[in-house]
Amino acid sequence: MSDRHEERTPVHLQGLSPNDPHLQPASKNPQQVERVIAVCFVLGLVLVAAFGACFWINAQPWKLGATLGGGMTFLGIGLVAWGKYLMPQGPFVEDRHALANSKDDRDAFAASIVQRGGDVVKRRKLLGGLLGSGLGVFTVVAMFPLLRSLGPLPKKTLDHTDWKKGSYVVDSTGRRVKAGDLAVGSIVTVYPEGTQNSDRGQAVDQTVLIRISNENFTTMKGRENWGPKGYLAYSKLCTHLGCPVGLYEQQLQVLVCPCHQSTFNVLNGAVPEFGPAPRPLPQLALYIDASGNLRAQNDYDQPVGPGFWERS
Amino acid sequence: MSIDVPNTKRARAQAKGPFGSVGKVLDELDDRLGVAKGGRTFMDKIFPDHWSFMLGEIALYSFVILLVTGVFLTLYYIPSQDLVTYHGTYLPLDGMRVTEAYASTVNMSFAVRAGLLMRQMHHWSCDIFVGAIVVHMARVFFTGAFRKPRELNWSIGLTLLTLAIINGFLGYSLPDDLISGTGIRIAYSIVLAIPLVGTYIGFWLFGGNFPGTMIIPRFFILHVLIVPGIMIALVGAHLFLLVRQKHTQFPGKGRTEKNVVGSPMFPVFMAKTTGFLFVIAGITALLGAFAQINPIWQFGPYEASRISYAVQPDLYMAFLDGALRIWPSWSFHSFGHTIPFEVTVPALILPGLIFGLCYMWPTLERLFTKDNELHNLLDRPINRPKRTAAGVSMGVFITVLFFASSTDVIANFFHVSLEEVLIAMRVLVIISPIIAYPITYRICKELQHTPGSGKRKTANVVTRSEDGEYIATSSPVYVDDAHHGLAAVEVPRFISAAPDEESETSGTRVVER
Numbered sequence: 059m060s061d062r063h064e065e066r067t068p069v070h071l072q073g074l075s076p077n078d079p080h081l082q083p084a085s086k087n088p089q090q091v092e093r094v095i096a097v098c099f100v101l102g103l104v105l106v107a108a109f110g111a112c113f114w115i116n117a118q119p120w121k122l123g124a125t126l127g128g129g130m131t132f133l134g135i136g137l138v139a140w141g142k143y144l145m146p147q148g149p150f151v152e153d154r155h156a157l158a159n160s161k162d163d164r165d166a167f168a169a170s171i172v173q174r175g176g177d178v179v180k181r182r183k184l185l186g187g188l189l190g191s192g193l194g195v196f197t198v199v200a201m202f203p204l205l206r207s208l209g210p211l212p213k214k215t216l217d218h219t220d221w222k223k224g225s226y227v228v229d230s231t232g233r234r235v236k237a238g239d240l241a242v243g244s245i246v247t248v249y250p251e252g253t254q255n256s257d258r259g260q261a262v263d264q265t266v267l268i269r270i271s272n273e274n275f276t277t278m279k280g281r282e283n284w285g286p287k288g289y290l291a292y293s294k295l296c297t298h299l300g301c302p303v304g305l306y307e308q309q310l311q312v313l314v315c316p317c318h319q320s321t322f323n324v325l326n327g328a329v330p331e332f333g334p335a336p337r338p339l340p341q342l343a344l345y346i347d348a349s350g351n352l353r354a355q356n357d358y359d360q361p362v363g364p365g366f367w368e369r370s
Numbered sequence: 371m372s373i374d375v376p377n378t379k380r381a382r383a384q385a386k387g388p389f390g391s392v393g394k395v396l397d398e399l400d401d402r403l404g405v406a407k408g409g410r411t412f413m414d415k416i417f418p419d420h421w422s423f424m425l426g427e428i429a430l431y432s433f434v435i436l437l438v439t440g441v442f443l444t445l446y447y448i449p450s451q452d453l454v455t456y457h458g459t460y461l462p463l464d465g466m467r468v469t470e471a472y473a474s475t476v477n478m479s480f481a482v483r484a485g486l487l488m489r490q491m492h493h494w495s496c497d498i499f500v501g502a503i504v505v506h507m508a509r510v511f512f513t514g515a516f517r518k519p520r521e522l523n524w525s526i527g528l529t530l531l532t533l534a535i536i537n538g539f540l541g542y543s544l545p546d547d548l549i550s551g552t553g554i555r556i557a558y559s560i561v562l563a564i565p566l567v568g569t570y571i572g573f574w575l576f577g578g579n580f581p582g583t584m585i586i587p588r589f590f591i592l593h594v595l596i597v598p599g600i601m602i603a604l605v606g607a608h609l610f611l612l613v614r615q616k617h618t619q620f621p622g623k624g625r626t627e628k629n630v631v632g633s634p635m636f637p638v639f640m641a642k643t644t645g646f647l648f649v650i651a652g653i654t655a656l657l658g659a660f661a662q663i664n665p666i667w668q669f670g671p672y673e674a675s676r677i678s679y680a681v682q683p684d685l686y687m688a689f690l691d692g693a694l695r696i697w698p699s700w701s702f703h704s705f706g707h708t709i710p711f712e713v714t715v716p717a718l719i720l721p722g723l724i725f726g727l728c729y730m731w732p733t734l735e736r737l738f739t740k741d742n743e744l745h746n747l748l749d750r751p752i753n754r755p756k757r758t759a760a761g762v763s764m765g766v767f768i769t770v771l772f773f774a775s776s777t778d779v780i781a782n783f784f785h786v787s788l789e790e791v792l793i794a795m796r797v798l799v800i801i802s803p804i805i806a807y808p809i810t811y812r813i814c815k816e817l818q819h820t821p822g823s824g825k826r827k828t829a830n831v832v833t834r835s836e837d838g839e840y841i842a843t844s845s846p847v848y849v850d851d852a853h854h855g856l857a858a859v860e861v862p863r864f865i866s867a868a869p870d871e872e873s874e875t876s877g878t879r880v881v882e883r
Contacts, residue, residue: 130652138645154629208577300556
């Protein structure tokens, strides 16, 4: 590697006389290098022993790491230096024999497969075909139980949430949200009653409830009575990759997904204004019942969350 | 033993022969296994020396550290999504309902001796592993080490990189903390985005709709058994091919296509490489001691309706996340079906294209250059300007995608709007590779004409003549700086564009490649 290396002609390792310059250490001053390496090894030994002691007394993690790491590093540096400076400096050369065999050998190999093997198969085409189809069918059939036992079929699972006609809107503690609970500009994550503690409720039904005014609010045509007293409910699943749309920017009235920064306008039906999300967040139609509880008019009118093949 | 021979140390030593008890053991071994010939060849095996050949060793040894620390972690980790109430040593989480996976990871960090150190070492060596593979791969690419006969080893290496990234993601997901859980959610959505079969694959992988209760145990068995098992086999194959085909080497004095110049396996290479293993383990331990990584107790347990700011995947997944961020919201929606191109293109098609191109590169290059020779001497990157420019172009492309995965952080840091950062990234990701190619090509071409470039300049010797005139002449070249001639090699089928010593003389052709 070093320039001095380059000056000498590479020699074969075999048959070198013991005092050939190629077998001498690379260092000009081996004694000095040996002292340095010895110091490295001593430091390494002490630190590795210290690691044992630290482990025994259950010391803080950084002390464990410092002693182990320091010890290993010093031992390693010493060993590398030993190899680099005190061992035969070379350079040595080794012949590279061609991997390819002679034409005869290749032909003999090919003949074994093509002629001997080929004849046997060719003469028994029926058997070969049957065996092949048997194995092929087995491969296909073996996949089915393996795949089918892994999980259920999707069916229409992704098309619906647990929101139903008349579902009470509850917060994460299960308390029913009443019409007077939220101040204008507030936001809370809500669930259909009964699912707030379930995995599915958390992952699928999660909905953001924002109060943007005191009056009934229409986000777009056809949603005239969906936002009673300024309460708007949108699915919290980003339509890009299903992250919770967790950031609410009150000044701009937008919901932002922290994963890939898709931005949805709260006022006009959560239409994506920016970022990779392709669709608006589905809006949940709400109503306020006689006792002042917020309730869902129905399930979402479309599948929530990211796109998939069967989504019509 | 005859009575005449006294039972002294010397007599016993003589009776064992010139090689002592080691020789005796080797004899016994050879009687049974016939190891002498092969063993000698192996001990005398020559490894070329060059600093860039260490990069693969870094990857190999990080893999060893991953296996060792990983075994330690499996002793304390519980792959279960069952909910428990946390009552451990970390008080801020006390009384919280968390999964057993999360609780056991927090416990192994705080209640197990050296647990935190091992966890952090495991995570750091994963990042070092993937990083070292990428840099090693760049070395192999730019020096042309992937050429015939080593195409198969290039493919094995690429497969190892893919598996390393996949297993990194699987392992990152296991603690079931808020950030990794969000990562699993994104992965599920990406699976859903596969046309036609996405929902089926998603449901079978997760045992139902997200999140289900199966994904952590399944990721666990993939992470600790199936993927590492395949990787160990492939690492074995990678090393076997390396030994069988012998390492490549740079051109130099006495080096030809038909030999290997360097240090012998025993003791020189063995000492250096074992020492290097220790150094890498040591540095990983120091990182584990002093550089905090993935403090899951700060992120909190995963809850599907919660999220935190600056959600980013681990380093090696960042280019995919960046692509997902900057790809526009183009979704196909018609005939009762949806193809979420905003997901399939950046998360499935793009990595497919990048890795596909890498897999095919050796074949493509052979087709274009019609060079079907065996190559054991490495190229200098400047002598293959087109390949080098293509590689740099790809590197720049991936780097821009990497930075695109932190658009929000960049916008915050520089106080610019997110829109501007996003648009800048969209422009950069297209423009940068296009610009990088001709610039790299030009630089390579220019460097080819300066054979001594990079060497020290010679001193200016200023002399004053009798008339008072100052004359500057350059001193002779230092011995170390002199341009070494290469050993005679076979007449190449393609003449390199690099001017060699004779290029000054007339009649030398410089052929464009």
